[in-house]
Amino acid sequence: MPTALDPRTAKLLPWVVAIAFFMQSLDGTILNTALPAMARDLAEDPLRMQSVVIAYMLTVALLIPASGWIADRFGTKRVFFSAIALFSLGSLACAISSSLTVLVCSRVLQGLGGALMLPVGRLVVLRAYPRSELVRILGFVTIPGLLGPLLGPTLGGWMVEYLSWHWIFLINLPVGLLGCWAVWTIVPDLRGSSRTHFDTLGFLMFGAAMVLITIAMEGLGELHLPHLRVMLLLFGGMACLAAYWVRAAHDPEPLFSPTLFRTRTFAVGILGNLFARLGSGALPFLVPLLLQVALGYSPAQAGMSMIPLAASAMLAKSVARPLIERFGYRVVLTTNTLALGVMLASLGLVTPDTPYIVLLVQLGIMGAVNSLQFTAMNTVTLIDLDDANASSGNSLLSVVAQLSLSLGVACAGALLGGFTTEADTNVLQAFHLTFLTIGIMAMLAAAIFVQLSNRDGKKDSSNAVRPEPEIEA
Structure with a gap:
């Protein structure tokens, strides 16, 4: 059953979720134009900067399965606030990174927040509004998500040329502060009606498979790993994936x-x-x-x-x-x-x-x-x-x-x-x-x-x- 909202919260809540959608979509496209400039500043080959992109995407992929359980366990208000705060903190860490390794680690921190922003934002809408309103509300909150890919490359290119690549991350800070304030003052604390089971072992198996397979692919490119190590990583990832599906076939509540x-x-x-x-x-x-x-x-x-x-x-x-x-x-x-x-x-x-x-x-x-x-x-x-x-x-x-x-x-x-x-x-x-x-x-x-x-x-x-x-x- 949807939660009864007061008129002010019902009116402002879609705007709060839209802020998160905009931050996520803008960050997903603004970075690519800046990769050559970042490579020059960090003394790296611009053709080998894909780890900056992959670190974020893989972190998001890893945490999406846990997002619903985390929101039910700690409440949508606290998790949504923490997601925007982590994303903003990761953006600041990216802006002050002095090496590719530090930048990749900072992108992982960004991904921890990004992985929760969109799923939890959608969950808030699902639990706060009746089903008859969902198409209208989701249509509204996703409009900023469509504007991100339109504005991101142009804005990123302009910032790199006339300011510096650091600003593609610093621009997230004022938006993040506004988002944190809005979440804390507007978003209700919604939880599931009952405590749900989380398949921890399945999550670890599935996550290990994703990480190992991705690192194996990276080993052929940026990491320059010997082919034997690449094959071992790929074999290990496939084995984890096979083990997960065998286990899931007999688990009453698999991931x-x-x-x-x-x-x-x-x-x-x-x-x-x-x-x-x-x-x-x-x-x-x-x-x-x-x-x-x-x-x-x-x-x-x-x-x-x-x-x-x-x-x-x-x-x-x-x-x-x-x-x-x-x-x-x-x-x-x-x-x-x-x-x-x-x-x-x-x-x-x-x-x-x-x-x-x-x-x-x-x-x-x-x-x-x-x-x-x-x-x-x-x-x-x-x-x-x-x-x-x-x-x-x-x-x-x-x-x-x-x-x-x-x-x-x-x-x-x-x-x-x-x-x-x-x-x-x-x-x-x-x-x-x-x-x-x-x-x-x-x-x-x-x-x-x-x-x-x-x-x-x-x-x-x-x-x-x-x-x-x-x-x-």
Whole structure:
């Protein structure tokens, strides 16, 4: 049952949650444009800065499964306040970092807060408002989340060029202070009706698998680990993952139940998310590097060049529902996945002689295709789940989305580093080969979506496209 709110709290609460959504989405996009400048200041190779991105994404992925239990255990008010405070403290630590190692550790601290901000914010809305108000309230609080990718690259590029990269983190401090004050004075302390069980051992197994597999991918790129260690890390991660699913099959209250995969649309959607995002997840990381490192753009110009990508992504959301209702998930996802791969590979054709307007058109089409892909993948994953499995399924989708994005960045970094070290390959050629490879990887995911039937996702045609989780960034 929703909690009865006084009129003032009911009016102001969505604004508080919107602040958290804006902080999270802005931080997810403002950083990429600043990576070359950060690398120069920290005496690092700009092509090997992916750990700064991965550390945050992986931390968020690790803690998302525990967010609901933490909120029930300590209350939404205290957890939401702590999340914003940790995120702000991590931002300050990032701004004063003097080495890449310190910066990565600071990003982990940021991730501890970021992992709780969005899930707990959505939980507050779910528990505070009647179901009839959810679409309206969630639509309102997610608007700032859509503005973040639009403003982030441009704002980040401007700050790097005219101020310094430290300001991309310092800008979070006043917003964080406002958010902490607002949470403490407005957000009610909501808890679950009963104490829930948390699968601690399953959480540790699942988390260990994610960490080991990601480090193995990083070992091929930035960390330069011997192939034997990479194989051992990868084997260890797969073993932890296998052990988790074997245990979950017999646990009455597992972290994620294997029975979720009995729903075909969920199984196809989760696997499709994992592999399709390996390509598209590297896009915000690779494009600013391509523009600045290989093509010589200034940070401000590189940031401005990302506007078509974000703007077309927002516009594409309005056509997602009609397309899916007209053609169905199978056709839309199979076709769009192939188009996504082609567009990613097409960035391998960009050279210093490419007309600027052609590049902007490419990025605009890419943003629209990418947005349609996320919308269709997320909704087909959840649409056929019953109410009993919806929460667990949504949580697993959020984890897989964050994990695949971090693996995509790690994979792109490994490819870029590998192609760069080849004797006959210059930096621009390395980018070309990297985009070609991740484009092919993305296209292969179409083989997963073609397993859908033409009727999948149409059990409730009046609600063909549900509001999707806010996990695109």
